[in-house]
């Protein structure tokens with residue numbers, strides 16, 4: 001099974017989460033500036049929200065996908081909103097790329113809020129989530 005992890009980060013929060021996910025499933029996490037070059041079964045996509053939604057770099061990455069993606073799985077950090085699911089869903093729908101209903105999201109530090117998040121516990125939970133997703137997908141093969 002081919003698995004890729006991409007993320008966008010400004011202050012490192014989403015990168016931390018993406019790296020925990022990537023390590024759990026045995027791949028390396030790469031920034032969204034690195035396009036997918038071959039078909040993938042599962043793409044874990046890490047993003048966050050900055051006032052008006054996800055960063056344009058995430059939009060550019062999704063719009064630029066030219067390989068077959070079996071399923072995108074959302075991972076995100078945010079200070080207030082629950083997750084970036086809705087924003088990412090819209091971008092993927094426009095490209096007809098399947099989006100998993102399961103996602104992992106946690107708090108990300110922002111100014112005085114949520115110091116240290118994602119923390120060890122968040123990363124452990126993200127890793128368990130990723131392993132569960134991959135095991136579930138493998139059982140469908």
Ligand SMILES: Cc1cc2nc3c(=O)[nH]c(=O)nc-3n(C[C@H](O)[C@H](O)[C@H](O)COP(=O)(O)O)c2cc1C
Pocket residue numbers: 008009010011012013014015048049050051052077078079080081082107108109110
């Ligand atoms: C300019 C800016 C605007 C933000 N706006 C929001 C927001 O509208 N809602 C929210 O939940 N978090 C907001 N945040 C918090 C970030 O989503 C949070 O810190 C996130 O973990 C950042 O992830 P990153 O370090 O991977 O970039 C904002 C952060 C910045 C820097």
